[in-house]
Amino acid sequence: MDRVFHALADATRRAMVERLVRGPASVSELARSHAMSLQAVMQHLQVLEACGLVRSEKVGRVRTCHIEPQPLRSVEEWIVRRRTDWERRLDRLGDQLAEDPATTE
Amino acid sequence: MDRVFHALADATRRAMVERLVRGPASVSELARSHAMSLQAVMQHLQVLEACGLVRSEKVGRVRTCHIEPQPLRSVEEWIVRRRTDWERRLDRLGDQLAEDPATTE
Numbered sequence: 001m002d003r004v005f006h007a008l009a010d011a012t013r014r015a016m017v018e019r020l021v022r023g024p025a026s027v028s029e030l031a032r033s034h035a036m037s038l039q040a041v042m043q044h045l046q047v048l049e050a051c052g053l054v055r056s057e058k059v060g061r062v063r064t065c066h067i068e069p070q071p072l073r074s075v076e077e078w079i080v081r082r083r084t085d086w087e088r089r090l091d092r093l094g095d096q097l098a099e100d101p102a103t104t105e
Numbered sequence: 106m107d108r109v110f111h112a113l114a115d116a117t118r119r120a121m122v123e124r125l126v127r128g129p130a131s132v133s134e135l136a137r138s139h140a141m142s143l144q145a146v147m148q149h150l151q152v153l154e155a156c157g158l159v160r161s162e163k164v165g166r167v168r169t170c171h172i173e174p175q176p177l178r179s180v181e182e183w184i185v186r187r188r189t190d191w192e193r194r195l196d197r198l199g200d201q202l203a204e205d206p207a208t209t210e
Binding site: 002010011018021069072073078079082085 | 111
């Protein structure tokens with residue numbers, strides 16, 4: 001979880017994820033669409049692969065990158081649970097205010 | 106966005122967020138419940154405040170921390186959009202497979 005959040009804490013890596021959820025791409029396609037050197041793409045790719053967000057495979061001279069949806073799902077679940085806890089707390093506060101004679105008088 | 110993801114890339118800070126979505130807490134309560142020094146809590150608090158996830162106010166000698174839900178919402182929206190793009194792509198792949206005579210014969 002630490003590593004997934006860390007990987008997403010960079011605008012270029014988020015842009016690579018945004019691209020890859022729409023379909024696989026080669027390293028050179030990623031470099032072109034983000035106006036980066038192949039070396040810079042490879043460095044970001046290492047971070048994305050280390051946390052499981054992306055996997056890549058090399059066939060001949062072309063390395064193709066694919067998104068792996070599970071880490072995104074885990075992060076989404078964590079966030080949604082926090083939002084739900086927060087909304088529950090607001091509901092309880094609302095109920096307490098409604099029951100408090102000082103606020104309804 | 107970078108700073109919110111960075112702030113959440115630490116298990117202790119995520120635990121502080123988990124605690125604060127359930128209600129405000131003082132710095133010493135956070136230190137007690139996470140078995141940390143006040144200084145360590147203050148350091149994590151600085152990161153959480155810098156990205157807007159938490160605000161704190163000092164009344165007398167007590168500093169009380171509150172969650173701010175908007176940054177969590179922004180992160181949730183980013184993730185949900187990626188998941189939706191991913192699911193759309195899977196749907197399109199499914200449609201293509203269904204239309205491809207080679208797979209239906």
